[in-house]
Amino acid sequence: MIRVDKAENLSDPGxxxxxxxxxxxxxxxxxxxxxxxxxxxxxxxxxxxxxxxDRTINVADRxxxxxxxxxxxxxxxxxxxRLGFLSLAPSTEDGDPLA
Numbered sequence: 001m002i003r004v005d006k007a008e009n010l011s012d013p014g015x016x017x018x019x020x021x022x023x024x025x026x027x028x029x030x031x032x033x034x035x036x037x038x039x040x041x042x043x044x045x046x047x048x049x050x051x052x053x054d055r056t057i058n059v060a061d062r063x064x065x066x067x068x069x070x071x072x073x074x075x076x077x078x079x080x081x082r083l084g085f086l087s088l089a090p091s092t093e094d095g096d097p098l099a
Contacts, residue, residue, distance in 0.1 A: 039076050043068040046085050057083065 069075040
């Protein structure tokens, strides 16, 4: 399961699917394709929200400037933090695993 209890979600509180995607108990039980689709949907929501502020964001399976990395759970969360969409606690920014 993606744990974000050490992160502050800076997303629009009116977008509950963003919060649910990050802490859904069924997410871990889903197959690989379903998990990827959830990450892609979340990345697309974030991309659209940031576009409102005239910010162009890419979605990819690798790290990059202004890119949401959907390759797996941890890179996704770290890329959202890097873009300012999430704010990870300092203990999770220094390479500590997300827990």
